[in-house]
Amino acid sequence: MRIVSAVTMSLIALILPATSAFAAPAAGPPACPSGSVCFFSGSDYHGSSWEWTASSGYRDMPPALHDNVGSFVASTDACFINWDPKETRQVHTGDWRRAYGGDFGGRIDGVNGGNC
Known part of the structure; x- marks a missing residue:
């Protein structure tokens, strides 16, 4: 059995870059004012x-977001709408998606307040 000193381990930690297993978790969504939904054309806001x-x-x-919402943050209840064919998605205060383009974000035509 080989024993590695604390000094050796400290030197190894300085030389080797951190791996994703030790990386900090991704930050949450950006702030969006109360009573609003903030939309972004790209993923990750x-x-x-x-x-x-x-x-x-x-x-x-x-125009830049019609059928092209890549991410969003909701600070109010809202209804996302696609008109043809008609589909809706309910969102609530605190909901957010960092990658929405491959989902309903690729079809969204409009937004309304409250429940769908």
Whole structure:
């Protein structure tokens, strides 16, 4: 049996880079103002962005986000809508998705407040 000294282990730790097994967990979503849903065209909250507010009622998605929502953060209840064929997705305060483009984000046409 071989015993490795604490000094040797410290030197190894300095030389070898940290692996993903030891990396910190991914951060949560960015802040989005209360009463809003923040949309992003890219995954991980990158790209074009738009803040929809519940007080504005139904809105079509802006051109950069129409059928192109890569991620979102909800700070209010809202209903995401695709018109053809009609589909809806309910989101609630605190919901977020960092990769939504391959899901309903690739079909979303508009957003409305409250329940679907």
